[in-house]
Amino acid sequence: xxxxxxxVIVMAMTHADMTADFEFGLFMVNTIFAAVFLLEAVxxxxxxxxxxxxxxxxxxxxxxxxxxxxxxxxxxxCSPRHQTHFEPSFLELISIL
Numbered sequence: 001x002x003x004x005x006x007x008v009i010v011m012a013m014t015h016a017d018m019t020a021d022f023e024f025g026l027f028m029v030n031t032i033f034a035a036v037f038l039l040e041a042v043x044x045x046x047x048x049x050x051x052x053x054x055x056x057x058x059x060x061x062x063x064x065x066x067x068x069x070x071x072x073x074x075x076x077x078c079s080p081r082h083q084t085h086f087e088p089s090f091l092e093l094i095s096i097l
Contacts, residue, residue: 007033034069041066 010029018026041063045053053059 003033003036007037034066037062037066038070 007030010026010033013026041059044059045063048059054063
């Protein structure tokens with residue numbers, strides 16, 4: 001729960017006219033959160049096996065959000081300036097509910 005609240009706080013810190021250092025810091029923290037949530041999804045997938053894991057609609061939704069945030073967030077690049085225009089933040093906020 002602490003990680004989810006921390007992720008929400010970091011997502012809320014985005015604003016106009018951010019310095020490059022601040023933007024890079026947010027990018028790195030978001031990347032760390034995405035990695036932790038991906039690790040959680042993979043561990044649950046291993047523990048429950050795919051059939052039982054994907055039988056739960058919330059697990060399926062969370063897995064989709066995690067995969068989307070990893071793919072879109074990194075976009076194969078290592079810089080926040082190369083991100084796509086799609087932000088999965090809305091889906092991440094919905095998954096918190």
